[in-house]
Amino acid sequence: MTLLSRTEEMLLLMVCKLQDEAYGMQIRNEVKEVTGKLYSIGGIYVPLDRLVAKGFLKMEDVEASEDRMGRPRRRFTITAEGLSVLRETRQMELAMWDLPDTILKKMKLV
Amino acid sequence: MKNLKSRIPWLGRKLLQILVPDHQVELIIGDFEEYLAAKMDERGRSIARLLFWYQLFISTPAFVTQSIRFRVLIFRHSIQMAVRNLRRHFVHSLLNLVGLSIGIASFLIIMLYVQDERSFDTFHEKSDRIYRVLDFRKVNNMGEESASAPIPLAERMLIDYPEEVQAAVRFFNFQAPTLALAYQEPSGELRQFNEPKLFFVDKEFFEVFDFGLKEGDTGSALIGPNKIVLNAEMAAKYFDSEDPIGRIIRFEDKHDFVVSGVLDELPSNTHLKFDFLVSFETLDNPEVLREGLRTRWIWNPCWTYLLLKPGVSAESLENQFPSFVKRHFPESRHDRVKLYLQPLEDIHLYSDLDYEMGPNSNVIYIRIFTTIAIFIILISCINFINLVTARASKRYIEIGIRKVLGSNRAQLIWQLLHESFFLSFIALLLALLIIWVALPFVNELTSKHLVLDPIQYPWMLKWLVITYLSVSTLSGVYPALTISRHQPSQVIKGYLASVGKAGSTFRKFLVVGQFGLSIVLIIGTIVALRQFNYLQKQQLGFQPEQVVLLPTLRSLLMERYDAFKGALLQNPDILSLTTVEDVPGMRHQTGGYEAIEGMEQQFPRLIVHDDFAQTLGIEMAAGRDFLSEFSTDADDAVIINEAMVRLVGWESAEAALDKLFDDEKVVGVVKDFHFSSLHNPIGPFVLERVSDDARSLSFSARYIAIRVQTDRIQETLEFIENKWLSFVPNAPFEYSFLNNMLATQYKGESTLGKLVAIFCSLSILIACMGLYGLASFTARQRLKEIGIRKVMGASVSGLVLMLSSSFLKLVGFSILLAWPVAYLVLDEWLQEFAYRIDMNIWSFLISGLLGLLVVFLTVSFQALKVCLTNPVNTLRNE
Numbered sequence: 002m003t004l005l006s007r008t009e010e011m012l013l014l015m016v017c018k019l020q021d022e023a024y025g026m027q028i029r030n031e032v033k034e035v036t037g038k039l040y041s042i043g044g045i046y047v048p049l050d051r052l053v054a055k056g057f058l059k060m061e062d063v064e065a066s067e068d069r070m071g072r073p074r075r076r077f078t079i080t081a082e083g084l085s086v087l088r089e090t091r092q093m094e095l096a097m098w099d100l101p102d103t104i105l106k107k108m109k110l111v
Numbered sequence: 112m113k114n115l116k117s118r119i120p121w122l123g124r125k126l127l128q129i130l131v132p133d134h135q136v137e138l139i140i141g142d143f144e145e146y147l148a149a150k151m152d153e154r155g156r157s158i159a160r161l162l163f164w165y166q167l168f169i170s171t172p173a174f175v176t177q178s179i180r181f182r183v184l185i186f187r188h189s190i191q192m193a194v195r196n197l198r199r200h201f202v203h204s205l206l207n208l209v210g211l212s213i214g215i216a217s218f219l220i221i222m223l224y225v226q227d228e229r230s231f232d233t234f235h236e237k238s239d240r241i242y243r244v245l246d247f248r249k250v251n252n253m254g255e256e257s258a259s260a261p262i263p264l265a266e267r268m269l270i271d272y273p274e275e276v277q278a279a280v281r282f283f284n285f286q287a288p289t290l291a292l293a294y295q296e297p298s299g300e301l302r303q304f305n306e307p308k309l310f311f312v313d314k315e316f317f318e319v320f321d322f323g324l325k326e327g328d329t330g331s332a333l334i335g336p337n338k339i340v341l342n343a344e345m346a347a348k349y350f351d352s353e354d355p356i357g358r359i360i361r362f363e364d365k366h367d368f369v370v371s372g373v374l375d376e377l378p379s380n381t382h383l384k385f386d387f388l389v390s391f392e393t394l395d396n397p398e399v400l401r402e403g404l405r406t407r408w409i410w411n412p413c414w415t416y417l418l419l420k421p422g423v424s425a426e427s428l429e430n431q432f433p434s435f436v437k438r439h440f441p442e443s444r445h446d447r448v449k450l451y452l453q454p455l456e457d458i459h460l461y462s463d464l465d466y467e468m469g470p471n472s473n474v475i476y477i478r479i480f481t482t483i484a485i486f487i488i489l490i491s492c493i494n495f496i497n498l499v500t501a502r503a504s505k506r507y508i509e510i511g512i513r514k515v516l517g518s519n520r521a522q523l524i525w526q527l528l529h530e531s532f533f534l535s536f537i538a539l540l541l542a543l544l545i546i547w548v549a550l551p552f553v554n555e556l557t558s559k560h561l562v563l564d565p566i567q568y569p570w571m572l573k574w575l576v577i578t579y580l581s582v583s584t585l586s587g588v589y590p591a592l593t594i595s596r597h598q599p600s601q602v603i604k605g606y607l608a609s610v611g612k613a614g615s616t617f618r619k620f621l622v623v624g625q626f627g628l629s630i631v632l633i634i635g636t637i638v639a640l641r642q643f644n645y646l647q648k649q650q651l652g653f654q655p656e657q658v659v660l661l662p663t664l665r666s667l668l669m670e671r672y673d674a675f676k677g678a679l680l681q682n683p684d685i686l687s688l689t690t691v692e693d694v695p696g697m698r699h700q701t702g703g704y705e706a707i708e709g710m711e712q713q714f715p716r717l718i719v720h721d722d723f724a725q726t727l728g729i730e731m732a733a734g735r736d737f738l739s740e741f742s743t744d745a746d747d748a749v750i751i752n753e754a755m756v757r758l759v760g761w762e763s764a765e766a767a768l769d770k771l772f773d774d775e776k777v778v779g780v781v782k783d784f785h786f787s788s789l790h791n792p793i794g795p796f797v798l799e800r801v802s803d804d805a806r807s808l809s810f811s812a813r814y815i816a817i818r819v820q821t822d823r824i825q826e827t828l829e830f831i832e833n834k835w836l837s838f839v840p841n842a843p844f845e846y847s848f849l850n851n852m853l854a855t856q857y858k859g860e861s862t863l864g865k866l867v868a869i870f871c872s873l874s875i876l877i878a879c880m881g882l883y884g885l886a887s888f889t890a891r892q893r894l895k896e897i898g899i900r901k902v903m904g905a906s907v908s909g910l911v912l913m914l915s916s917s918f919l920k921l922v923g924f925s926i927l928l929a930w931p932v933a934y935l936v937l938d939e940w941l942q943e944f945a946y947r948i949d950m951n952i953w954s955f956l957i958s959g960l961l962g963l964l965v966v967f968l969t970v971s972f973q974a975l976k977v978c979l980t981n982p983v984n985t986l987r988n989e
Contacts, residue, residue, distance in 0.1 A: 025138075025142055026142050042142050042146055042166050042170050043174045043177075046173070050177075069141045069144070070118070070144060072137050072140055073137050073138050074138065074141055074142070
């Protein structure tokens, strides 16, 4: 099975969350809000492009629109492959966290 | 929020356009604007601006890596396309590559040669301050232009010009062709040889020149008398593997020299060629050099090199020389002696004087070679352009589709340039392989030690890169521009005929240029070879073929010359013998004579012995040879040549007999013969009989010349050797044939001829390869036309002629262009020779016919192939 890195997992989830609004800048803002991790404007596309290359994301350049003063923007959508890998990741994490309460308490994990 | 204020600053936009790959620029600018607008709302305008610049700064690394990755992607793609194209048109690509690599290889080899020639004597650290003193002695433009100066001149220069001259080094070898050295081994065996490259040099030698010692101390090796240094090869010859330092070498069977050093291997690019150096102080011994000679200003045997102090101009020193001549030269020479300074670095390429230390090269050859090199590389670049543009007709579809899919022209140009850079790189690698294989043969032919070693010589690397870049640009830019120009709609409609034609005007122009250059080279080769043959077949006016020369200057043998002569003549295979002052047909001395009352002039002269004309096979125009019956010949007889008779103004050779010539009686007139090389015209010439005293004989008789029968040459030579050893057992016996010695004078032309022929054939080959490719493409473009013509009843021969004629017309045109160019260039080269061929019309006609023939064969072969195909195959798809 494919293991996603934390960053990849996070970005895929952000794209899911933002749905139709998953543009580069929006993803960057969302990441900042949820995780506090701050990407530079150019930097956000590097991991996103990599996910596109792996086939987990699809990208399309959306034609110029009013609110961008005639500039195009890039929208990302998740692919079926991306979804299935997310699903696997979720299963795996649930399995990993499936620890008896005693241990969770003892190690002070909750 | 969405107003124009949130446009990012102009400078920021420009920066982004540079940093970000083309297809993402707008997107990223949009993002920045969004960011800027948001921040403006939150924090105000100026803070937002600052934040913008900060964002730009921290984004840069990401942009740069992205751009690079994009470039690499495009490059990989281009290379992939290049490889595919290469495979698809394998034969043509091969022609293209091989042509280009032969071109590059030839160019680089020639440039290596040229560079080697230009590098002569430049490796000395002080080479720009070293000058050779020239001693011209001419009256009315007749006389000698000597590369060597009188012995005491160097010492006087140092005393008279202490401000200008830092050091002086003389090379002295008695003007002897060889000097005898011997080594007595402890075991008793005697090793003796005649050494041609032995010089007496001043102790400043190592200070002035950058020659070093492998063993011994440069500071002291040449200080004090009777010291000798020698190179490793000579050390092995005399001492085998024993340590040479401190051993005794015997000079001329009389004087013992101590070996004080072993020389480093001599660089091949110096005109100073020596095996042995002896300390100059050795000559202070009157038994080595007579005292009178040591201080004589008339005799000029010393190649004298001055090291000027930094900042001293040679010209200003030269201007002081007239007064120097007045102070030191004898009164009688004041009118004729002129001293000059010649830069050391100029000697190899620009110096052709009397008494050079050895044969020099000529800058004309360098120019010829450079021209050829440039011709060849141009021809092969043109080839490349032709083949690529011709093939491009097959690629218009590809280009069209790329355009439709959104490639812009710049991207296409880059793609095509990448291809040509890639192909040129392969060609360069092939060229290096060719050079590696060919260089040993070139070295053999030119007797040089050329190496291609960019690691050891960084300038070669620079050259390789420059050659590579210029070849790929030269051959890539034009195809890239034309191919990328076409409109996709045109191309995809499949209508290419007009496109093909528009490109072909330029292509025709290129073919004309290419063949023009080749024809010039063919004519050049024919003329050069004819000139060379002419030189070799030129009537010398004497027969050098069966003449053996024995070097005898300063030999003890000369004390018993008469007895030796008698002993040799016992053998019926030895026809006659004489002595000569220098090698006839090669070098001569000069002497001052009053050919016309009251006007002393310098004339070429040889001092010889009895039977000179007979031995050399020179015909007498009148009178007699020097003969032993006339014992007073040495004092009052002279022989002159016909040119001298004309100069003096006597009506005929007979009329000159018994007249007085400079107080001596003319006893004979020889027919004009080439007493020096064929580069010079025959002028007036004087022969004198040597005096019979031992001193004159040992000084003026540098060689014994012997005419022998050719049928039993080996036995005769052995006989001469036996006699020689019975007379002078401690002098090594050596000989050479006169005709072989004379041939060395024309080595330059001979090598030139061969090299020009080789490179000229290569250029024709390359040009034909290009033409072959071009012809096959045009023929294939017209496949259908040919099919229809055949169906309508055209004959194969008619079709072949039709296809070939367009090329033949082009080549015909280039021949017409090439003729005048070739004429001008060759006319200038031939001016170099006193005896030269006429450039008759035949060389030109032959070159033209040869060119046409080769082209016809190349093209018609292709045309024939096309014309023989069955029309069904070409037409059935219509």
